[in-house]
Amino acid sequence: MYSSPMSQKPLRRVVVTGGTHGNEMSGVYLVQHWLQDPRELQRPSFSAMPVLANPEAVATCCRYIDYDLNRAFTSTILNSKATPDDPYEVRRARELNQLVGPKSSDQAFDFLLDLHNTTANMGACLILESSYSIFTLHLCHYLKLQNPDLSCCVFQYLFSRKESLGLDSVAKNGLTLELGPQPQGVLRADIYSQMRALVISAMDFIELFNQGTAFPAFDMEIYKTLDRVNFPLTEDGALAGTIHPQLQDQDLEPLKPGAPIFKLFNGEDVLYEGDSTVFPLFINEAAYYEKHLAFMKSEKITISVPALSALTSASTLAL
């Protein structure tokens, strides 16, 4: 299960990225703040580097210019020869791969924390890539314990393809923070504060680990991707209805077979036809309309995470 084993060394090279999608404002403004005043990212054993991931998209307050940057970190894109016609985000992905990677290499940064917002009512969601380490699971557990008022949920995003596409896959380990609901292009003080607190907690956890702290085993509920549910469409490919009002804002609440999921414009309800209770998320996310994705389904499972042993004194002394 833990396909990305953590080497028993302190994390010296940590990066915090925001503005991977240029209209998700919490990360944009937090990174811009830390570029001016990086003290919150500094600890005795390391200093995390803030990076504005997609500055062109930030400048025009859109998700991306030519291509979704958070789907651009494939080996095909990163390793192909540059041409003058490459989309902006393809060029930017290669730049970021040079800066904090190269992906899957020994030179890659130790940890990458990528900051996102959603229009869905998902609260504070911690998103793991398909492959993740025991270290990252302990980080999630620590974030939950240190921020009990946020009711953080942990979501494992399983790709249909083998390769991870996201920015957080470039470093040796990574985690995505996905906070909502927040409209695109809007900066809410409450969401901003929550994200800031989570990043500060993450820095604290890395510092504790680097200083030789051991972390005991624990059990944790996580949500695992099942599949996606698309909007109903007309013959012309246009939306035939909306998310049902009984499903709207019910992210991570149980969705039972027979419950309404869409309200068609002709007044009819569409019911959920699955044969088991699932947990929807990214319900009515603005960015997914272009893919006709209405929401994602997940299952809730409990995993047992083994202890994270303390670094040896030889490692910590090397700090």
Add this chain to the structure above:
Amino acid sequence: MYSSPMSQKPLRRVVVTGGTHGNEMSGVYLVQHWLQDPRELQRPSFSAMPVLANPEAVATCCRYIDYDLNRAFTSTILNSKATPDDPYEVRRARELNQLVGPKSSDQAFDFLLDLHNTTANMGACLILESSYSIFTLHLCHYLKLQNPDLSCCVFQYLFSRKESLGLDSVAKNGLTLELGPQPQGVLRADIYSQMRALVISAMDFIELFNQGTAFPAFDMEIYKTLDRVNFPLTEDGALAGTIHPQLQDQDLEPLKPGAPIFKLFNGEDVLYEGDSTVFPLFINEAAYYEKHLAFMKSEKITISVPALSALTSASTLAL
């Protein structure tokens, strides 16, 4: 006060516009629905024409392509000679002026209802232009009475300039429906239903008037624009903070002198320094970031609206 007197004739030519801003989805989808199935806009005495106002912006799900269409209906723009370099919305404004105007002419449509969404927590807001008629005030009153669960508020938008810029100024009379909160690019079932109900009520009111119904005098609370409040900025022109969490979502609630309005990124609060209680609206509207507009201030006043007399039988018979 009622600078746009209503002629005592039935309203035969009525238009309902959506997608004036291409990422405000309730109007976009309602108009697209009515273009397929116009029955809800048909009454015995008239049929309202649905118009998708900014199809290019709708196609790319953005507010506008080159220029805010809802600021383009000035006499300068509408009457100047077309050139090949004209921005898309300047060309579109002239097309719409030909379709439902010309503005300020006898040929203009009798009534225009323009459908908008906001990311602010404004509920169902009915926006009057600076100049409005007794007819339009009676329509607002009727919409409030027929939809008591929506707690509609009436807002008079006073421009700093003499001329109205908006699409609703092209017809002889007009009203803008502004419903929120809804993120840009998202279609919520609840807001969609509310807007649909309001448009149906508006059609009903016009039909009642056309059929010779008289409407008695009444008193009504309305909000009148005072001025705008901009975000605090750094020396570089960037945001220096957010809407204060105590102000966020408090549209149309009283804002008292000394109450916090901004939370700076350095942690400081900025207080409201006015000398009287005001009523903020459009708090943290995504579209206004480009103007650095944080919210608008209004005052709440009560107006006495005279009776709307019945059309003479000669007029109604002409139907």
